[in-house]
Amino acid sequence: MASKIIDLDHVCLLAALRLTEKEKEELAPQLEKIVEWVRQIAQVDLSPTEEAAYPAVDFPAPMRADVVQSSFGVEEALSNAPERDKEFFKVPQVIEGKE
Amino acid sequence: MIPDSAVRLAHLIRTGELRAQEVVEYFLHRIKEKDEQLRAFITVCEKEALAQAQALDKGAPARQGLLAGVPVAVKDNIVTRGIRTTCASRILENFYPPYEATVVEKLKRAGAIIIGKTNLDEFAMGSSTENSAFFPTRNPWNLDCVPGGSSGGSAAAVAAREVPLALGSDTGGSVRQPAAFCGLVGLKPTYGRVSRYGLVAFASSLDQIGPLTRSVEDCALLTQVIAGQDHRDSTTAAQPVPDYLTELAQPLTSLRIGLISGELLEGIDPEVRTAFERIINYLEKEGAQFEEIEFSSWKIALPCYYVIAPSEASSNLARYDGVRYGFRDQKVNQLRAMYEKTRTKGFGPEVKRRIILGTFALSAGYYEAYYGQATRARHLIAREFSSALKKVDFILTPTTPEPAFRFGAKADPLAMYLSDIFTVTANLAGVPAISIPVGMTKEGLPIGLQIIGDFFQESQLFRLAFLLEKKVEFRKEYNKII
Numbered sequence: 001m002a003s004k005i006i007d008l009d010h011v012c013l014l015a016a017l018r019l020t021e022k023e024k025e026e027l028a029p030q031l032e033k034i035v036e037w038v039r040q041i042a043q044v045d046l047s048p049t050e051e052a053a054y055p056a057v058d059f060p061a062p063m064r065a066d067v068v069q070s071s072f073g074v075e076e077a078l079s080n081a082p083e084r085d086k087e088f089f090k091v092p093q094v095i096e097g098k099e
Numbered sequence: 100m101i102p103d104s105a106v107r108l109a110h111l112i113r114t115g116e117l118r119a120q121e122v123v124e125y126f127l128h129r130i131k132e133k134d135e136q137l138r139a140f141i142t143v144c145e146k147e148a149l150a151q152a153q154a155l156d157k158g159a160p161a162r163q164g165l166l167a168g169v170p171v172a173v174k175d176n177i178v179t180r181g182i183r184t185t186c187a188s189r190i191l192e193n194f195y196p197p198y199e200a201t202v203v204e205k206l207k208r209a210g211a212i213i214i215g216k217t218n219l220d221e222f223a224m225g226s227s228t229e230n231s232a233f234f235p236t237r238n239p240w241n242l243d244c245v246p247g248g249s250s251g252g253s254a255a256a257v258a259a260r261e262v263p264l265a266l267g268s269d270t271g272g273s274v275r276q277p278a279a280f281c282g283l284v285g286l287k288p289t290y291g292r293v294s295r296y297g298l299v300a301f302a303s304s305l306d307q308i309g310p311l312t313r314s315v316e317d318c319a320l321l322t323q324v325i326a327g328q329d330h331r332d333s334t335t336a337a338q339p340v341p342d343y344l345t346e347l348a349q350p351l352t353s354l355r356i357g358l359i360s361g362e363l364l365e366g367i368d369p370e371v372r373t374a375f376e377r378i379i380n381y382l383e384k385e386g387a388q389f390e391e392i393e394f395s396s397w398k399i400a401l402p403c404y405y406v407i408a409p410s411e412a413s414s415n416l417a418r419y420d421g422v423r424y425g426f427r428d429q430k431v432n433q434l435r436a437m438y439e440k441t442r443t444k445g446f447g448p449e450v451k452r453r454i455i456l457g458t459f460a461l462s463a464g465y466y467e468a469y470y471g472q473a474t475r476a477r478h479l480i481a482r483e484f485s486s487a488l489k490k491v492d493f494i495l496t497p498t499t500p501e502p503a504f505r506f507g508a509k510a511d512p513l514a515m516y517l518s519d520i521f522t523v524t525a526n527l528a529g530v531p532a533i534s535i536p537v538g539m540t541k542e543g544l545p546i547g548l549q550i551i552g553d554f555f556q557e558s559q560l561f562r563l564a565f566l567l568e569k570k571v572e573f574r575k576e577y578n579k580i581i
Contacts, residue, residue, distance in 0.1 A: 006459050015413060015458040016420070016438045017451060027452065030512055034456060037513060038402040038469065041476050044395060051471060052478035054304045054334075055290040055529025056485070062337060064330040076197040080424030089422055092432045 005035050101125050103577075105169050105263040105317040106344070109210070112155070112168035119152035119168030123212055126170045130215070130261045138236050139246075139256035141175045142183050143215040151212045164210030165324055171206055172256045172265040175216040176223055177308065178297040179203055182213070186299050187231035188221045190419050190426045190445030200297020201332065202266060202308050202325045209324045214262055217252030221447045222416065223273055223301045225249050226518040227509065230449045235506065238280060239580045240544055244503040247277030253311050254281040259580055264321050265311045270302050271404050272498075272522025274309040275534035279498035279547025282536040282576060284318040284564065285311045287522075289555050290529035291336040293322075294329035302411035303334075305404075305526040313577060315535065315564045319343035322557060338555055346558040347565050354563075356382060357491035360391040363398075363520075368501040374538035374546040375497045381570055392487045392494065396479045397524060403480065404523040405516055406460050406473035412450075413457030419445060452512060477527045484528040488553040493563060496521045498534040498547030525551050533560045536573040543579065 008024050008031075019027065074087050083090040101122060102108050111117040127145055134140055148170065155162045162168070173179060176186045178196035180203075185191045203213065220230035228236040228251030236251045238244040239259040246255040250267025254277035257265045267274040269287035278285025286309045293308045300306065310321035326340045358379070364372060383389070396403075421427030421441035428440035446454070460469035487494060500520055509515040525532035530551055537548040548567070552560045 006455070008455070011455050011459045011462065014462060015454050016417075016435075016442050017446075017454065018439045018443045019451075027455070030452065031456060031459075033513055034405065034516075035459075038406055038473075041399045041402050041406070041472050044399050044476065044479065046472065046475040046479060049475040049478040049482070051474040052481060053474055055527070056478075056481045072197060077423075079197055080194055082421055082425070082427035082429070091422055092434050092437050094434045096433070096435070 004032065006031050104314060105166070105312065106320050108263060109165060109167045109169050112210075113163060117168070119155040119162070119212065120149065122168050123148050123152040123170055123214065126214055126262055133259050133261050136237065136242065137239060137255050137259055137261070138234050139217055139252040139259070139261060140172070140215045141185055141187065141218050141233060141252070144182055144213055147182065148212050148214045151207070155210060161208060161210035164208065165320060166206065167210035169211050169264060170214040170262050171211045172215050172217050172253055172262040173203060173213055174219055174250050174253050174265070174267045176219060176268055176299040176301075177202060177266060178299065179213060179216065182216065184216065184299070186222050187219045187233055188445065188447065188450070189232045190441070192426060194424055198297065201294035201329045203297065205325050211324070217250070217256055217265060219252055220249035221450050222299070222412070223249040223268055223270055224412070224449050224453055226272070226276055226515055227504075228252060229506065230447060232447050238503050240282065241503065241542070243505055244544065245280065245506060247280030247503060249273040250277050250311060254278060254283055254285070257281070257283055257311050257313060258577070260577070263313075264317060266308055266325070267311050268298055269307050269309050269526065270305045270408060271526050272519045274311060275498050275522050275532060275547070275549060276518060278311055278534040279536070279545065280503040282545030282573060283311050283313060284315050284533065284535050285309060286318055286322060286533045286557070286560070287525060287531060288322060288326065288557060289336075289531045291334050292338075292531070292555065292557065293325050294327070294332040294335050296329055296331040300415040302408040303415065304411060305408060314574070315561055315568045316344065316347065318533070319347045319561045336555070341558050343558055343561055347561045349562065351559070351562050351566065353492050354382065354385065354387040355390065355491040355493075356387050357390050357392040357487050357494040359394050359397060359494070359496060363496070366500070367497060370540045371497050371499070371501060371546050375548060378537055378548055378567065379495070390491050392491070394483050394487065396476060396483050399476050400480055400524045400527060401516065401520055403473045403476040404519065404527060405456070406469050407477060407527070409453040409457030410460045410470050411457070413454045413461065416450070416454055449512070480524055481528045484524070484530055488530070492552065492559060494551040496549045496551070498522065498549040502540050502544035502546055521549055530554055531557050531560055533564050535564045535567060536576075537567065537571050539576060545576070
């Protein structure tokens, strides 16, 4: 069943995921059900509220002094790289072409 | 003889009555004995733990610390320098962090010994550890049941006495729910109380690191060590850290308790309900004043959470692209295809489900209807909490609607999400909440009680929890776990 609400192909493109047809078939009804359920938020009157992206913890969050501190060395930063070339992360071809 | 209490254990090491090495060896042996069955650990750091212990025994300054020589297990979504940190995901299967989480630094400075990294639902997304890409963890009280999640490995390890203390992380209940399922004390601190630096981000506005322990005293001790402002996490509060351990024993000056009115308790497991009512009756006798709280937003808290958390996750997990660290599908020679194949192979089904859900909720044309609405609902929840906590000192609920369930019992993702009904509100509002064991079902599974308090009132939570702990006397139950 294709999802009526979610355009899975489009969302997967945005999320950089590739699903097989079988996975899509399995996922579509699950997502449909979750999205339907999520819609109950609209049942409550939210007109007197504003958007709150973070908890309303009331505390001072002072900035630290603007002092230069040491950070990762190149070798440390590259230590988990799947592929490297000298001091750089190496990636496959960037310009679209034949795979 | 190794004492059960971490407070006592640290004392014996400080005074030289016990050596850190013998303590570590004892727990390593215990892990070898138990973990084949439980599978609480992804990585056991035998070599590193023994080296740390030997350094302490030779008189390293940390031997005078609050956690001198006490082994601690760390959930595997908290980075440990040079020790593999996987988030129970294939995408980070071979990730060796080049830096240390602030909480781990603080643990080591206090003399604690990192004994291993515990299993979780992949990227902390789940309520049973069944979503671990490697293996599920079992509940030590009943091996056919889940230990809860996502900090299921940490909870199982502490309950089975493989380790005295553990750290978990709680985004929607991931410390408190496994604490309830495994008969432990589990705290989600106030948002901003504990540094998130080095906690692999799931939903940054909700995540907090919290302790899992077998006693309220140990929970207070561990909280004291990990709490405090950190210049590497700008959301940490410049609020002084009280001496929780000393404050714990002081009497409660006010005991006004809020109970959520309406249908919230309908449909929950009868044994959970009975245990909850027993506590209410006891507190009534102790002179507590009760107030019914109108909480119109509680019923939309779960759907609100399941928009906000996946939205943030979809953004946070965009970093796993196979370029700088983690798994890369090497079979493709074009960048975009490499991203897609890496992520598709690297993430498990629940993680993909949430990334897709979050990407959808944030996408053009849907943002306002989903993410926008959810953040407004969050505002309402925070407001209702703030007005409730002006009238009462605590809000009490069961931690979970039911005790630990069996493996496979919640194959439908939505059914799994409903396990979090009592816990997500504290994350959305940012207030602290603790789960403590208050009874056992006839089948021998623990039941948890949740106490929610006001911002930075962890001391108050510990005091009430301490009072109830003495009444319930749950401690003797641990002897049933061999």
